[in-house]
Amino acid sequence: MLGDQALAAFSVRTTRTHFHGGETIITQGDEVGRIGVVVSGLLKIVVFTEDGAEHVLQTVGPGQLVGNTDGQRHGHAVEAATDGMVCWMPREAWNSFLKARPEHYQAFLSVTLQQYQEAQQGVIRMRGRNTLQRVAFWLLDQKPARGTGNVPLIRIALSRRDLASLLDMTAETLCRALHQLIERSAIRLPASDLVEIVDMERLRQLGKYPRDRIAGAENPRATPFPHPFVQVASSDRFEATMPPERLKRLSEFGAASR
């Protein structure tokens, strides 16, 4: 699809970088002259306010973009929630690439608009919901990787503190909310970072989760930017960030709990 010239000029400038959990990818206030496509792993967009507090605004998964091309300073930082990989390209390469192949503007815009929408969704999920509902809602919004025996299983890649921040509550409140969901037998906690959805319908009620979002058709995370050179692991973020030994332990648990 790409012209030879554009492709050559472009792919030379492309850099894949591995990152590790906790690492800072982009520092707040920096001018980052490059843009990155997340290939695997999970990033988090955080903001440090003047009083030193850290706020997690959004998570960025495979196929989504970080950085900006307009030479503006970053109003937020980007940190790694898990290990993973980003594919970077410098601003000039990016811009000249887009200029040479305007048809890719459409894809770029689409992903940008999608992340914009996701930011709006993030606000909406906060509104008119108490802490319990927000937690339930978030759980339902995660890609439910099926565990052993087709039970929906969710890996919480974020720390309690980070997830609490994302959901705009304290870690203590998040903890209480999770255990309230357990008491009402909507979920179980095989491990502190694993959530097993026991009763999907009850969880929906508790989270005031709209019917039309159930299929995930409204705001699918899976319209990844069609990066020409990188295969994006979009479908299985679960396995991508799940260490093998955990999977093993998990299946043991599943067998034991039956």
Added chain:
Amino acid sequence: MLGDQALAAFSVRTTRTHFHGGETIITQGDEVGRIGVVVSGLLKIVVFTEDGAEHVLQTVGPGQLVGNTDGQRHGHAVEAATDGMVCWMPREAWNSFLKARPEHYQAFLSVTLQQYQEAQQGVIRMRGRNTLQRVAFWLLDQKPARGTGNVPLIRIALSRRDLASLLDMTAETLCRALHQLIERSAIRLPASDLVEIVDMERLRQLGKYPRDRIAGAENPRATPFPHPFVQVASSDRFEATMPPERLKRLSEFGAASR
């Protein structure tokens, strides 16, 4: 700047529409095959949740965009907060226009990214701030049109209920917050929709307003989309939405209060 052909095909399809306060511009869930540039007045982006509650997410002023071009359904509605004007163009015209003149992609992206950033800012202003601080912060974020005697004066175009929704609180709490700001002599209320900033510094402290935002340089609302055919009233949203009789009454008030 525009090629004759593109210009001709484009300007024919452009439609200016006046809107009145309270009017619904875009219905939630609609597929709107067009995009609009706000010329004057103020729009609000609202979401109706399943339980019937209405949430104001954002306001859209002159130079900013509404609608989308990707044929997707709207996750939110757009309503008029004041009287004003939008300049519409159908999706096909828009897309072919951008295709013909790729250099405008940059501007389009820029405005989109800006609104994206604004959405993020909207989240941040909520975080780690109580109701009083949110109100103070919002006031400082408004374009302070100077009133009589160079006193910063702000017109609240939104109803109490809408503004409260935007700031994620109840109308009652908003009201109390405003009056608390008055008690601490940071502001005055010449009329229920007019705020006079008496002590800017105190208001900043009460709103935890960062220093670097004071100049408004960080996130200026004034990088309007350079619409080729419409003159955008970007600088004076105040006067644009201020009925003449109010202005007159206001100056009388200013004279009387000295």
Added chain:
DNA sequence: CGGCAGATTGAGACTAATCAAGAGGAGTGG
């Protein structure tokens, strides 16, 4: 002047933050 809708003010209920303390888990060094 009466009616109406939005804005204001007040009192009580309830949610979530804060402060404090205990439990679990991973890594380190002897």
Added chain:
DNA sequence: CCACTCCTCTTGATTAGTCTCAATCTGCCG
């Protein structure tokens, strides 16, 4: 292999902040 430390997670009691409900007030229109 075990004790020790550090850090995160969890749990409990208290407090502060907002929401809710209700009543009153205000400006506006016919």
